[in-house]
Amino acid sequence: MRCPIRNQLNAGFLGLGSFLPPEVRTNAYWPNGFQQRDERKAFIEIDRSTDGESVALDPDIAAAMAELANDPFRGARTRHVIGDDANPSDLEAEAARVAMRDAGVLPSEIDLVMVVSLVPDQLHPSNAPAVQAKCELTRAVAWNFDLGCASVQPQLIAASALINAKVYEKILMVQSAATSRVVDLTAPVSAVMGDGATAAVIGALPDGYGILGHYSRTDGSLRDGVVYAQMVDGKPQRRWDRAIGPIRLTSLDPASGKAAGARATEFCKEACAGALADAGVSIDEISLFVCNQSLGWFLEACRRSIGVPREKTIDTFAEVGNLGAASLLFNLDRASRTGRLKDGDLVLLYSPGAGFTRTAVVYRWWARRGVR
Amino acid sequence: MRCPIRNQLNAGFLGLGSFLPPEVRTNAYWPNGFQQRDERKAFIEIDRSTDGESVALDPDIAAAMAELANDPFRGARTRHVIGDDANPSDLEAEAARVAMRDAGVLPSEIDLVMVVSLVPDQLHPSNAPAVQAKCELTRAVAWNFDLGCASVQPQLIAASALINAKVYEKILMVQSAATSRVVDLTAPVSAVMGDGATAAVIGALPDGYGILGHYSRTDGSLRDGVVYAQMVDGKPQRRWDRAIGPIRLTSLDPASGKAAGARATEFCKEACAGALADAGVSIDEISLFVCNQSLGWFLEACRRSIGVPREKTIDTFAEVGNLGAASLLFNLDRASRTGRLKDGDLVLLYSPGAGFTRTAVVYRWWARRGVR
Numbered sequence: 196m197r198c199p200i201r202n203q204l205n206a207g208f209l210g211l212g213s214f215l216p217p218e219v220r221t222n223a224y225w226p227n228g229f230q231q232r233d234e235r236k237a238f239i240e241i242d243r244s245t246d247g248e249s250v251a252l253d254p255d256i257a258a259a260m261a262e263l264a265n266d267p268f269r270g271a272r273t274r275h276v277i278g279d280d281a282n283p284s285d286l287e288a289e290a291a292r293v294a295m296r297d298a299g300v301l302p303s304e305i306d307l308v309m310v311v312s313l314v315p316d317q318l319h320p321s322n323a324p325a326v327q328a329k330c331e332l333t334r335a336v337a338w339n340f341d342l343g344c345a346s347v348q349p350q351l352i353a354a355s356a357l358i359n360a361k362v363y364e365k366i367l368m369v370q371s372a373a374t375s376r377v378v379d380l381t382a383p384v385s386a387v388m389g390d391g392a393t394a395a396v397i398g399a400l401p402d403g404y405g406i407l408g409h410y411s412r413t414d415g416s417l418r419d420g421v422v423y424a425q426m427v428d429g430k431p432q433r434r435w436d437r438a439i440g441p442i443r444l445t446s447l448d449p450a451s452g453k454a455a456g457a458r459a460t461e462f463c464k465e466a467c468a469g470a471l472a473d474a475g476v477s478i479d480e481i482s483l484f485v486c487n488q489s490l491g492w493f494l495e496a497c498r499r500s501i502g503v504p505r506e507k508t509i510d511t512f513a514e515v516g517n518l519g520a521a522s523l524l525f526n527l528d529r530a531s532r533t534g535r536l537k538d539g540d541l542v543l544l545y546s547p548g549a550g551f552t553r554t555a556v557v558y559r560w561w562a563r564r565g566v567r
Numbered sequence: 568m569r570c571p572i573r574n575q576l577n578a579g580f581l582g583l584g585s586f587l588p589p590e591v592r593t594n595a596y597w598p599n600g601f602q603q604r605d606e607r608k609a610f611i612e613i614d615r616s617t618d619g620e621s622v623a624l625d626p627d628i629a630a631a632m633a634e635l636a637n638d639p640f641r642g643a644r645t646r647h648v649i650g651d652d653a654n655p656s657d658l659e660a661e662a663a664r665v666a667m668r669d670a671g672v673l674p675s676e677i678d679l680v681m682v683v684s685l686v687p688d689q690l691h692p693s694n695a696p697a698v699q700a701k702c703e704l705t706r707a708v709a710w711n712f713d714l715g716c717a718s719v720q721p722q723l724i725a726a727s728a729l730i731n732a733k734v735y736e737k738i739l740m741v742q743s744a745a746t747s748r749v750v751d752l753t754a755p756v757s758a759v760m761g762d763g764a765t766a767a768v769i770g771a772l773p774d775g776y777g778i779l780g781h782y783s784r785t786d787g788s789l790r791d792g793v794v795y796a797q798m799v800d801g802k803p804q805r806r807w808d809r810a811i812g813p814i815r816l817t818s819l820d821p822a823s824g825k826a827a828g829a830r831a832t833e834f835c836k837e838a839c840a841g842a843l844a845d846a847g848v849s850i851d852e853i854s855l856f857v858c859n860q861s862l863g864w865f866l867e868a869c870r871r872s873i874g875v876p877r878e879k880t881i882d883t884f885a886e887v888g889n890l891g892a893a894s895l896l897f898n899l900d901r902a903s904r905t906g907r908l909k910d911g912d913l914v915l916l917y918s919p920g921a922g923f924t925r926t927a928v929v930y931r932w933w934a935r936r937g938v939r
Contacts, residue, residue: 204732307783318690318807318814319795320715324922328787336783336924338721339713343692349710352734353725360576360728362781376808409734411679411708415700423691435690436748441811442690550696552708 206355207405207561209365209398210298211528214289215275215391215515222268225386229267255460259495270491274389274516276375282316283373284325286392290521291330291369298396305332305396306363309340309350313519314373326369335367344487345548346370347523348409348556354397355406366397372519377423377444384444387490389516393524404561407541408474410466411554420451421549455551459493460500462553467501467545470555478502481557482540483530487522487547488512497545509535522546538562578727579777579933581737581770582670583900586661587647587763587887594640597758601639627832631867642863646761646888648747654688655745656697658764662893663702663741670768677704677768678735681712681722685891686745698741707739716859717920718742719895720781720928726769727778738769744891749795749816756816759862761888765896776933779913780846782838783926792823793921827923831865832872838927839873839917846913846929850874853929854912855902859894859919860884869917881907894918910934 252260263269277286287310295302308330310323321339326332342349347370354366371392378385424431424447425440431447432438446452455462463486471478484503486494491512498508509526518525523546530536540560547553624632635641649658659682667674680702682695693711698704714721719742726738743764750757796803796819797812803819804810818824827834835858843850856875858866863884870880881898890897895918902908912932919925 204734313691314808317790317794317796317805317819319685320790320793320920320922321713323714324785324787324790324924326787327785328790335785336721336926337714337785337787337922339711341693341711341713342695342709349708353729356732356734357725357728359732362576362724362728413696413699413707413709415696415698415709418689418692418696418700421692422689424689433689435814436686437813439811439813441809442807447689548692550692550709552696554708 203403204355204359204406205400205402205404206358206397207351207400207558209300209396209563210294210296211524211531212290212293212297212394213391213525213528214286214293216277216281216286218276218278219273220276221273222271222386229383252457253460253496255499256492256496258499259492262495263491266491268386270512271387271516272513275391277373277390282325283312283314283371284316284322284329286373286390287312287322287326287369287371287394288329290371290392290394291326291367294367294394294396295330298398300365300396300398302331303333304365305335305367306365307338307357308332308335308367308369309338309354310369311339311341311346311350311520312371313343314376322371332367342552342554343548343550344489344519344522345546345550345552345554346520347546348544348554349411351397351556352406352409358397358399364398367394368397369394370520370524372521374444374519377442379443387517389518391515391518391521391525393521393528395524400561404559406556406558407476408470408472408557409555410469410473411552412466413550413552415550417451417455417551419448420446420455420551422447455547459547460496462547463497463545464500466553466555467543470543470557474557476541476557480541481543482507483535483542484508484545485523485526485530485542486545489517489547536560536562575775576727576731576778577772577774577776578730578769579723579772579930580767581672581935582666582668582768583896583903584662584665584669584766585763585897585900586658586665588649588653588658590648590650591645592648593645594643594758601755624829625832625868627871628864628868630871631864634867635863640758642884643759643888644885647763649745649762654697655684655686655743656688656694656701658745658762659684659694659698659741659743659766660701662764662766663698663739666739666766666768667702670770672737672768672770674703675705676737677707677739678737679710679729680704680707680739680741681710681726682741683711683713683718683722683892684743685715686748704739714924714926715920715922716861716891716894717918717922717924717926718892719918720916720926721783723769723928724778724781730769730771736770739766740769741766742892742896744893746816746891749814751815759889761890763887763890763893763897765893765900767896772933776931778928778930779848780842780844780929781927782841782845783924784838785922785924787922789823789827789923791820792818792827792923794819827919831919832868834919834925835869835917836872838925839915842915842927842929848913848929852913853915854879855907855914856880856917857895857898857902857914858917861889861919908932908934
């Protein structure tokens with residue numbers, strides 16, 4: 196069963212955890228016709244140019260979009276929303292506690308916690324110290340480790356290397372999205388974003404498990420496509436140290452945002468092919484493809500582009516929306532808890548992220564007990 | 568010469584680079600009496616309680632402060648300030664180019680760039696993609712890796728582990744401060760902050776060089792002590808997604824900020840003792856102690872607390888001020904370029920950072936050629 200392994204780190208998931216805030220918002224929250232009306236202005240809607248013209252779409256993206264063509268919410272049904280009195284680090288701490296229980300690891304055993312928060316409690320410092328304090332990680336150092344929605348694989352790679360190099364033994368990695376706080380709830384994009392947090396405990400695994408291959412690239416020329424900026428007279432401002440206005444998820448260069456969207460399948464194919472080649476395995480050997488679900492069509496387009504059958508994917512977009520940096524582990528956790536992963540299965544993890552970064556990992560699943 | 572080594576990663580600095588923006592501001596910029604007048608309100612001025620009362624100070628802090636007692640600028644003489652038309656990532660890219668030249672490494676050889684920006688170009692995404700693009704790191708992935716002013720040692724630890732585990736071969740780490748943009752130039756704190764950037768290329772080193780020991784801890788209970796927040800009616804706001812006002816370096820809990828300051832020497836002793844014990848070396852074996860220079864008294868107080876003679880320190884506070892996350896490599900680079908480091912020397916690197924984190928590394932210096 197064990198293939199030749201080129202990049203064996205013998206480290207990986209000891210436990211996973213997810214937390215969704217209790218408040219659920221259904222599509223009934225938005226007024227009738229809401230999303231149709233503003234569709235052409237919607238965030239990273241890539242089937243129209245910035246001038247409103249149709250553009251030539253990759254066939255896999257077009258096919259995935261076609262399935263949702265008559266749905267004003269483009270696949271979204273429900274999404275969880277952080278409570279007004281909660282902090283994003285509260286969601287993170289809840290997910291972290293679940294992951295530590297799942298792994299059977301005590302907070303005092305954690306050497307390092309690495310955190311990415313799409314919407315941190317404060318603009319500085321990051322939420323990493325908040326998670327350290329709230330989870331009582333008495334001996335941990337807290338790193339902010341952030342590649343936006345593409346953070347999980349780099350966190351997993353770094354954690355695995357630190358364990359392989361015997362720098363640390365138990366590492367907690369945490370991701371969250373509380374994006375409802377940076378989109379106006381009157382804006383179309385608000386219907387596709389969901390709030391939630393995920394976490395994993397990383398430790399040493401038996402020989403042959405964990406990361407088998409990886410591939411990551413950043414193309415910073417697209418970095419202005421998706422940003423946070425203050426809005427003044429409806430326009431995003433470049434100088435946040437000077438501008439005075441509400442901070443929103445927006446774009447300083449809509450053409451870059453659309454380019455990243457239009458290249459969704461190109462980036463997916465590149466990253467997944469790179470990780471598979473690095474691992475020395477073929478796409479047919481993959482048991483589960485876990486992917487961000489940025490928009491309703493995203494996972495389906497990616498799946499088609501790399502030739503993974505639908506039954507080897509997991510899709511929770513309709514239920515939770517775009518969980519940003521927390522999408523990947525939310526879906527991996529769901530797959531694990533619903534019995535879809537067995538010991539030795541190969542999992543392909545793919546995420547794009549604002550910046551723009553694409554990153555993929557081929558991972559051999561270790562099932563410590565029962566389902567997991 | 569080689570001591571027994573417990574945590575050998577055989578990776579470390581191949582090259583260093585610093586960049587200071589050309590504009591220099593002297594003390595003459597501030598009006599007469601400026602700093603005396605507001606001294607008791609100054610940022611992390613820990614010799615007064617929040618009520619203005621004197622507090623019992625650690626003797627090492629008191630002695631270090633006493634040396635500056637008659638200096639209204641408390642040791643600051645000049646500081647560089649980022650130009651109005653520059654972005655912080657421009658400083659970072661300049662420092663990165665110098666480091667790559669120093670290492671003899673091409674941009675196309677860099678596998679990973681990790682960046683911390685105390686004042687990033689945008690609130691999201693981080694500057695890491697900007698550095699990737701500006702330096703034409705064609706095959707690199709770009710990580711935002713941020714522990715505020717305590718970022719250098721964690722970046723070095725992660726980079727060394729990634730190289731040791733054969734995940735990557737050449738890693739660029741970058742730090743910057745453009746803090747002049749988040750302090751009002753009428754505020755006392757503006758006189759101690761300086762702008763600049765640093766970078767290092769990390770790669771494999773011969774056996775016995777690089778990190779010998781390390782120690783890092785975060786105490787997130789102090790995280791509200793130093794923050795960025797919008798100011799409304801002179802008061803920092805907790806909800807940045809809602810508040811509308813200028814974003815400034817401030818405190819949501821001045822008592823926590825003062826506590827971190829008052830515990831400066833306690834944290835330094837704890838972290839340095841931890842790193843020395845991990846390395847299995849004594850403080851007397853250290854050739855150079857490199858420390859953040861948060862305020863004029865900071866390095867002197869830390870040096871006294873761990874019993875390092877002044878001639879084994881490097882202090883550029885008067886010249887460049889508090890460079891935040893860039894302080895440590897700026898001083899290490901300066902020490903290297905002025906012939907103060909020879910092959911095999913043991914260096915102790917210590918930084919505290921907002922959050923609150925303290926981190927120390929014992930490092931064996933590798934001199935590839937000549938001075939370095």
